[in-house]
């Protein structure tokens with residue numbers, strides 16, 4: 504029987520509550536599909552930081568490298584200055600483990616309220632491939648003459664050809680395997696580059712050239728499209744059915760996936776994966792630690808459950824992944840009244856039970 508070694512980092516706020524439910528469903532899937540999971544919990548997050556001053560030490564990163572995969576709840580706490588935990592834990596893990604892809608499906612499940620009039624599960628069904636280790640997130644820059652009227656602040660969007668190319672290749676491969684044609688939903692697989700070539704004439708020039716070169720040479724059957732980031736936001740609202748797979752840089756990917764999350768029912772259901780295709784990946788809901796709902800048992804665990812589902816799929820347990828997805832569809836389509844915290848008609852753990860029971864059946 505196959506055994507997966509999984510590091511579990513519940514983190515802050517509602518992170519632990521939703522992680523418990525994801526683990527509950529994971530165990531149900533393991534029983535049903537005959538694989539084993541060996542879970543090791545890590546307490547990185549605000550409490551440990553406040554107690555010890557430690558975020559994610561280098562020794563912990565080395566420890567994490569030994570696992571097959573990582574399941575993360577949420578990082579961030581209102582008492583800790585913004586940036587410390589995010590940079591020290593979340594971004595450090597992404598960078599050090601070279602999780603260069605952030606895969607974020609924008610998928611409206613049955614029964615989920617969509618704020619876009621006239622749009623349903625057929626229209627909202629695409630994926631954003633966000634580059635995850637470069638761009639504005641590298642922290643390149645600095646401040647000089649701080650506190651003076653002449654203070655200078657610089658923060659650079661840094662991309663190498665290597666980074667751009669590996670991300671694009673992942674996105675083309677993804678479109679080939681999971682695009683709308685591959686899924687029987689259309690007559691072609693399409694990859695759209697989201698950029699800003701009219702203003703960011705260096706960085707997105709590099710992206711655009713690489714996009715067409717690689718597409719032409721190695722993925723000629725994949726339809727290529729280009730959208731500026733502002734127009735992308737517009738079409739994500741007006742004509743989301745145009746999209747299939749979108750690839751973009753780190754900052755734009757961060758922003759457009761929050762918009763995408765709202766169109767798929769909100770942070771309660773939006774999942775993501777920080778993927779190193781050759782190494783250790785880390786799966787997390789795309790929303791944050793939701794401090795105002797902490798400890799009340801009202802937060803929606805489906806985003807965490809769906810992130811765990813992506814983890815299982817990435818590990819290659821396709822049948823289990825499909826079953827978990829079906830179980831989530833069953834819960835959204837037949838049970839939950841709303842995706843919003845406190846309005847689901849069920850508690851956090853009852854939602855976990857519903858999905859776990861559907862998986863076990």
Ligand code: IPM
Nearest residue numbers: 578579589590593594757789
């Ligand atoms: C996300 C988050 C993070 C990001 C923050 C918490 C650093 O917003 O995962 O989208 O900007 O990547």
Ligand code: MN
Nearest residue numbers: 757758761789
């Ligand atoms: Mn974000």
